[in-house]
Amino acid sequence: MQHVILCLQISLLLSSFSYSMQAQYTSIFSFGDSYTDTGNKVILYGPAAADLWINKPPFGMTFFGHPAGRLSDGRLVIDFIAQALGLPLLPPSLAKDQSFKQGANFAVAGATALKTSTTRPALYPQLAVAGGAVPPPNNISLADELGWFDAMKPALCGSPQACKDYFTKALFVVGELGWNDYGVMVVGGKSVAEAQSYVPQIVATIVAATEKLINDGATAVVVSGISPMGCAPGNLVLLASQDPADYEPDTGCLKGMNELSRDHNAQLSQALTTLGGRYPGARVTYADLYGPVIAFAAAPTRFGFDSALRDCCGGGGGKYNFNLSAACGMPGVAACPNPSAYVNWDGVHLTEAAYHRVADGWLRGPYANPPILDTA
Template identity: 35%
Template sequence: MAFHSLSLSLLLLFISSFPLLALAKWNQDAVIFVFGDSNSDTGGLASGLGFPINLPNGRTFFHRSTGRLSDGRLIIDFLCQSLNASLLTPYLDALSGSTFSNGANFAVVGSATLPKFVPFALNIQIMQFLHFKARTLELAASGATNHINDAGFRNALYIIDIGQNDIADSFAKNLSYAQVVKRIPAVVAEIESAIKSLYNEGARKFWVHNAGPLGCLPKLISLAQKKVVDSLGCLSSYNSAARLFNEALLHLLQKLRTELKDATVVHVDIYTIKHDLIANAAKYGFSNPLMACCGFGGPPHNFDNRVTCGQPGYQVCGEGSRYVNWDGIHFTEAANSMVASKILSTDYSTPRTPFNFFCSH
């Protein structure tokens, strides 16, 4: 019990330190571009499609809805704040007033790699970046201030966190396990194409997250027609497919390190971090790791597709509750902060590279 209390105290100290960082002077050297899905979306869906994301989303830290699918900050928010950098503005947020001097977030809820050329597939996000870069450099050349220059784009960190929806959506379409696995090379090929497109534009610093344990998400467990679960209660086929995707992604990044000689390509093992958090939830001060904090229906998963978080009739846990999962898919701020702390330790990075490695030019 003393160990649990110590773990909880350290976690609360970790979380509480970030608002202090957020109030300090921003790190002007940190330029970050993010490509991905809802794990990293800081408001792209709300800005791009006008899709309403209501309270209680955002109730922690922001005290309002910001378009994030969580009660508070996402992993990317904690990573930015660890650098003393401002939080990233969605590329599609027309009324933000931002000059995007610290980068931009192209991630949008629901994004996948395939099919291509649909909002907001990975290749569309890359096309948006290319337009953003060209327009930004035009403005800088015309004398506009506070915009990223060519050196800023070269020295920026490019984060990619995508692929989870490709796997989950394949299962949702009732594809067999073998059919889902057969699609993995095409998904990884799209990530390779994205990285090479960015490299050809001068990007040299890449930070790539693998897929988390999808089979441990309350929504997917609740909706699965065939519930073959492991000892934790997670869907075995989903997690197995995620691991195979992660193996293929790791192999790709190893290959790119040899091909892109002057690039730094970091692989981050999100699967191991999140699986450990779920498997050993009590050790980290959490409970009910397979139950959503915000949803409907109560135990064991508190998820009902007809009454999702923020929609009329939803039920939500107390603000001080120690839940891993927020809405059936996404993590709570407390869980995101724990994942971020593990990422920052470099223990799960290959090669072991500090997150702030790109800040020195």
Template identity: 40%
Template sequence: MTGSRVKAVMFIFLNIMRLLSMSHGALHLLQSTLFENCKFDKIFQLGDSYSDTGNLLIENPLDISGRLPYGITYNKSTGRHSDGLLMIDYIASAANLPLLNPYENRSANFTNGINFAVMGATTIPVQTLAMKNIFGASTNNSLDVQVRWMSRSLSNYYNSQADCRDKLKNSLFFMGGIGANDFLFAFSGGKTIQEVKNFLVPEIVQTIMNATREIIKLGARKIVIPGNIPLGCLPAYLTDFPANSSFDQNHCLKEYNEFSVYYNLQLRIGIVKLQLENPSVTIVYGNLYLAFERLFSRAGFDPNSLLKACCGSGGKYNFGLGTFCGSPGVAACTNPNEYISWDGLHLTQQAYMYMAHYLIATLPSLLRCSPT
């Protein structure tokens, strides 16, 4: 190895060691600084309950996200299905932007972007899922509806397609995550993992790619398409589907996690193909699976509660679908920051924060942001 190569390797090694030795606060500050280099002036979010900042609550004022204990760590309920903030909130803050207002709040300020995500939203339209004997959606605002909302919103702000593209050149678009509800409803209806792989995964991937093509036409130039988390680690899955799977090293359902890996691979293949179609657009995969897996090694989470819901109704995983968090008599834990899962399906603010930090650290280089 030449002297210059040795110096280069040592430089990389020393920088890695420096990062590892930094405090959590200092490391987060560095990550935020890197993300600020992207110079995003707007963020647009599509997706489901992992990103919804209040759309479903506006649709349905009686939704559980509108009352405590939802939002308890944030000191008020906001329509977020968590005890506090979501990943998109931390990402917006890291970009030095205000938190995104939900699209359904028509009187809100949308200067710095719009959140179109809706809790319970599916990728495939509800009517199409019904034709496949898949039911359970709490909203009809599937991904295609959210894309139409976006198109309508942008046409109200910009005079022409050229004007729209120019105004969106510094915008970041999150195409989900979405798809988890399609899968949950299919599994809950008795579909096997193999059946879902065969007849649902290809359609979901194609639907996401087609929706991404539509937002590219609208002017999107920086797009993140997140994958799915390890579904087999959710208390809801651990409670409802243990007979269909064995357990992995984290005591999650092995076959359902392998399914998540399979789906994420198909999604990444779709992204590669879409990127080749659109060389002037940056389309990247958001690795929520890895971001979630890293939670198991994070200090601060109670090792005895890694797979339990903070807010729930008992049982091994503190989850019961008949008596969901927010129902009368269902209590929340006193220390949500020690839990990964908030209510069995959604995560705690602490978990979302750590996952957001992972994305904030990894996305700038993928999105080709430069420190200018």
């Protein structure tokens, strides 16, 4: 009997906690790139979206059963956050005939932090030889996404004060940004050191966007760092080195690219701490994407994965299974039978299983401080 009462008390406690979180956040507004995009890239592609290889099976196979605008086999971190808060999955902001009262996702695959990137087109000639429909440079930056957010405000709230009241109950998520800025530079021929010289400018852009959201009324903003770029199978193939010293002995990842990721994350984390100090009424959370992914790479079996550096969906074979001419979604390219055994989905993006573990670390710790579900 005591056992039954205890279970009932725990159930009631968890239920009340869930309701309190739903009451705390009534909507989510999200920004970012392909790690966060839930469909804007496909919408931007227009009538040709039916031929777009990221809009073909096996994308979406695990959760949705069909392509769902996400560059993964299923849900992304932002999806798990929405579900944990009792909110619907965020519709892409460019979707027609949608209600955005409970949130919108402004993220776009391929988006950069900086407004312009002179090296942006460099990667696309390599992709063009692959055949099929290739996502062109969309020149979408964080500034564009913020502009879409501003344009949506009149439909959400009628006045600046009404918006401040409305956004006080919203969770804002500034997803991973910077990967495309750095990645296109390096794959396009710049050295890691040259790309690294852009870190202060990129970090300042992300922090300025976060401050803008706070001034718009946001009181809870989660800002993501970037993942270890040297662990992505795509980079391990495109930036392969003959020198063993260029690889981390414990993970097999590329040292230089991971150093670039760590530098970005360290500067971003420090800048967000400073920003939070200027706005004591707002909770600014740095969400670590590097920590969990590097842990997966160092000891995949500890987290239930068989492979960390080989992608699940690709036609490259070999150690990493990545080939630009046989990318996921292209004709004849199949996914592995069990995506949940893999960390990486397509050479760049993660599987639903990996995103789920990352999301848990952001929601409950230890990869976000304070965790999203920490109401204290």
